[in-house]
Amino acid sequence: MLKCRTVWKKLAPLARAPSTVCRQNVKRAGLNNGRTPVHVPVAHMSTGFAGGGWDNQLYILLLGATCVGGGIYVYNLIKEDQQRYQNRMAQILSRSEKAAIEKTAVSIQSELSEELSPPAEAVAPGETTEPPQVILTEPAGETPATEPPKPQPDIVAESVGSTPAKPKVPSHAPYLLIGGGTASFAAARSIRARDPGAKVLIVTDEPDLPYMRPPLSKELWFSDDPSVTETLRFKQWNGKERSIYFQPPSFYINSEEMDSSENGGVAVLTGKKVVHMDVRGNKVKLDDDTEISYDKCLIATGGVPRNLQVIERAGDEVVKRTTLFRKVEDFKSLDKVSRNVKSITVIGGGFLGSELACALGRRSAESGLEVIQMFPEKGNMGKVLPEYLSNWTTEKVKKEGVKIISEALVKSVTYKDDRLEIKLKDGRLVKTDHIIAAVGLEPSVDLAKSAGLEVDSDFGGYRVNAELQARSNIWVAGDAACFYDIRLGRRRVEHHDHAVVSGRLAGENMTGANKPYWHQSMFWSDLGPDVGYEAIGIIDSSLPTVGVFAKATAKDTPKAATEQSGTGIRSESETEDTAISPVASPTSAPTEEQHKDDYGKGVIFYLRDKVVVGIILWNVFNRMPVARKIIKDGEEHADLNEVAKLFNIHDD
């Protein structure tokens, strides 16, 4: 658009001149058909309306001159463009020549010594002049002359640089998976299971093989092993140890062997980013300009952590003291930081922020590290849990040694006296040494433009259908997929199990299954030893909820009591009275005393138009299939207490 404007600006003075002169002539000739503008531009030439025959001739001469002048100008412009185009073509051609020459150069070098190679290439530039000359027509006589000298030094330089063998990128992959995370790995496994001998290529810009993310903010922090940042191994709930990597390196085949491998396999290309996607040509381009064609492609690019604008604009000293936590390298560097500073502040009160705050809070017990967590909501998980539960959770997080600053909106962050000063909108000032920003994930949709893929404006991410398909031969799974959930509507889910489920499904559909998203994924969170919950469906605190909790009986009291403060024990005796009344009559609005109750274990239903769309299993485990069933049914239940009975929350 700007180009048009500049061109127009260039042409305008020329255009204006003849047009006004034209108009004058027309007027004079009396061919006024009413279309002459009322406003004749005042600032035209000094050649006024002076009458006289010789003026006419002058006008015509001027007109003719300007027309010719304009014509010459336009002609030059076009010629320039043509020249530029031809130059570009020559460049591209010579580049491909260069590449071919490189390859021959490398093979030559493998046999000959290095001294011999320059002469070998000296011959080559001679060849490059041929094709360009074929394409270049009339005026571009000068361009080939400039071309040959250029490739020569380039080729020599490049061949010398390319003597170490470059890892060969396969030119074709039957199954191409963009992104090397959980969804991608799950898809790879699915494809290999269903298509015998499948050749699957994973391309990731990370240096690591596919790994699972949840331990980075949980189990890895609880490990007693001082070398955990190297081994990346953690203890599972059943006591068994495992690595965060889905599979050890021996599971994968080399990308160079993929083509020739009889039984196929999964190859991973690390440190390469897909920057361009050609859907018509069924191929992608990497950041090193290599191209890979595919038959079926999965986009599982996940996302990048969001940052606060106030931090981005706060200058280098602040930015380098801020962690955006997502990858293995972030875990490693945060571990180091946490050992070397006195105070860390987590900004964000959601899953990641709370988990990291708790993990660091645990460490603070030994190290004396100050851990602060601040967020705009009233309590931890404020956007997820109903208020009473969010408050309860916040208390638990505090017990983990975290200083909570709720209802906090960050106004500015400055670097002062070797510390970071966080100023809140309400005037509060927090001084700290390091910041972790856990304020959400921005789905990576860089390929949308080149691939012509739709991006969802409500949830972000690539828009796909219920079968996770974006376009023919292209599927999207994991954090980056905004998909249609038949039961719950269009959504985008950023949880680990969803990445597994959607990755599997995409893999199935890439091998011909045509199944919609149906098996509902779940998620879980652990915030210290007391709070463990599993959840499924839409868990949004803005929805109406019904919570059914197991009342603390005399049996449970000792256990519950150890965690409760004095006020908690008092509230128990109050609830003992209400125990006698039949439970079918639900309690009305949560009163003050119930707020102090022990929400030890129970089930919370999230409702949308009277249908249960989400369920949290609060400290009750192994009941997920029941929860899944209820959501799948999508029925209206008159009495949710009856539904709660299905969970047997009182059993262990």
Add this chain to the structure above:
Amino acid sequence: MSKDRIIFVTKEDHATPSSAELVEEDPNDPYEEQGLILPSGEINWNCPCLGGMASGPCGTEFKDAFSCFQYSKEEVKGTDCLEQFRVMQECMQHYPELYPQEDEKVLTEQSSETDQTSQDSALAEISGANMTSTTDHVSDTTEPNTKNSVGH
């Protein structure tokens, strides 16, 4: 009235059976996650219960051996499949990291990422024990239990 209702219930309150109605399950629902054996009788190689066995470097060998075992009509199931199992073992020996070489635990260790109970049942099947149909409970065990951050 708050939009969040809270109900406290005792064990006795929940002692009576639930009156909530659930929709009847269709065992042949094509959308559902399938167990180890599909309704058609074929083996579901993508079953989470198999862990990565069918997708790894020895996946082909595993599939041969396991199919042979599954469809074996011998009195002692799998006795006609010894050759396939030998080939599979041979392949697995090349990848000790993936398939640790202790006899009984060969498959258990490698599939440590799945739920233990389902893997044990798969292992029992492979070693010739009585095979039970796993269509029902397998889908239940695909989730990570709490604190089990697992990828399938």
